[in-house]
Amino acid sequence: EDQVTQSPEALRLQEGESSSLNCSYTVSGLRGLFWYRQDPGKGPEFLFTLYSAGEEKEKERLKATLTKKESFLHITAPKPEDSATYLCAVQTSGTYKYIFGTGTRLKVLA
Amino acid sequence: GAVVSQHPSWVICKSGTSVKIECRSLDFQATTMFWYRQFPKQSLMLMATSNEGSKATYEQGVEKDKFLINHASLTLSTLTVTSAHPEDSSFYICSARDPTNTDTQYFGPGTRLTVL
Numbered sequence: 001e002d003q004v005t006q007s008p009e010a011l012r013l014q015e016g017e018s019s020s021l022n023c024s025y026t027v028s029g030l031r032g033l034f035w036y037r038q039d040p041g042k043g044p045e046f047l048f049t050l051y052s053a054g055e056e057k058e059k060e061r062l063k064a065t066l067t068k069k070e071s072f073l074h075i076t077a078p079k080p081e082d083s084a085t086y087l088c089a090v091q092t093s094g095t096y097k098y099i100f101g102t103g104t105r106l107k108v109l110a
Numbered sequence: 111g112a113v114v115s116q117h118p119s120w121v122i123c124k125s126g127t128s129v130k131i132e133c134r135s136l137d138f139q140a141t142t143m144f145w146y147r148q149f150p151k152q153s154l155m156l157m158a159t160s161n162e163g164s165k166a167t168y169e170q171g172v173e174k175d176k177f178l179i180n181h182a183s184l185t186l187s188t189l190t191v192t193s194a195h196p197e198d199s200s201f202y203i204c205s206a207r208d209p210t211n212t213d214t215q216y217f218g219p220g221t222r223l224t225v226l
Contacts, residue, residue, distance in 0.1 A: 032213045043116075043203045043217035044154070087153060096142060096207055098215060100153045 002027040004090050006101035013078055013108050021073040021086055021104045029093030033071050035064050036087045038103070044087055047073075078108045112138050112208045116218035123194055124226055131189045131221045133204030139184035140206035144215060145177070148201045160187045194225045 005024045013019055025033070032051050036044035048057040050066040057064045061082065063074040073086055085105045089098035113136040123129050133143055141162045146154040158179050159167045166179035176198075178190040187206075191198055201222055205215035 034214065036217070041201075041220070041222070043114075043205075043220045046214060046216060049211075049214055091213055096213065096215075097144070097156060097159065098154075100155075102153045105151075 002090070002092055002099055004088060004099050004101040006086075006088055006104050008104060009102065010105040011107070013075075013106070015079055015108055015110050016077045018074070018076045018078070020075070021106070022070060023073070023088035023101055024070040025088075025090045025099075026069075027090055027092045027099070031091040031093050031095075033066055034089045034091070034098065035071070035073055036089065038085045038087055040085075047086075075106070078106075080108045080110050082106065083108045112206070112214075112216040114204065114206050114216050114218040116204055116221050118221060119219060120222040120224075122224045122226065125195050126193055128190055128192045129194055129223060131191075131202055131204075131223075133187045133189070133206070133218050135185045135206040135216075138206070138208060138210070140187075141184060141209065142207040143181060143187040144205045144207075145179060145187075145189050146203045146205065148203060148220075154203060157189075191223065194223070196225045199223055199225045 003026045007022045035047040038044045048064040053068045055066050061076050065072050085103045087103045088101045115134045117132045143160040145157045157172045160179050160181040162181045181187040203220040205217045
């Protein structure tokens with residue numbers, strides 16, 4: 001069965017304290033892996049798409065990487081405005097549907 | 111980037127009534143839209159896939175007669191919650207597949223439904 005797991009479930013960081021969020025997946029065939037940011041009461045906001053192992057994408061303080069079994073979202077020198085829930089989703093071969101992970105709730109303290 | 115809107119952003123209704131939620135892709139045409147449901151502090155649960163001009167495909171366990179989906183144009187999909195009950199109260203989010211990047215879904219802001 002296709003499965004996506006995110007860890008940790010929640011993370012508290014001091015402003016400027018870099019860290020990484022993990023998204024592990026077990027799927028029959030990976031079409032793409034997606035990272036989103038979701039603020040409370042809002043819809044997910046697209047961040048990155050990764051297609052193949054070794055691929056990396058960057059945007060401001062965020063960097064996403066992909067291996068054959070997992071993806072990491074690295075947050076460098078985070079700011080309080082980076083506080084949100086970060087979701088990863090996997091798309092398997094032959095479908096456009098997403099399988100979402102449970103998310104990581106990030107809180108960055110000033 | 112691609113923009114998806116939803117209307118209304120929140121709605122309160124009485125038990126037994128029906129509620130319609132609209133999802134629009136504002137700057138692109140979407141042949142495929144998706145409807146999700148999200149409970150507090152939980153991830154998104156896919157309810158159905160909506161394809162323009164054809165019947166929606168529902169996920170296992172989702173009642174087709176309860177959640178009616180219509181995708182009548184390339185920019186509009188609607189979800190109607192029929193005979194709503196308090197257990198239908200939830201956050202409903204739609205997404206649209208960007209045809210210029212066929213794998214990426216862009217999400218609407220969500221609709222908070224409260225059934226009294």
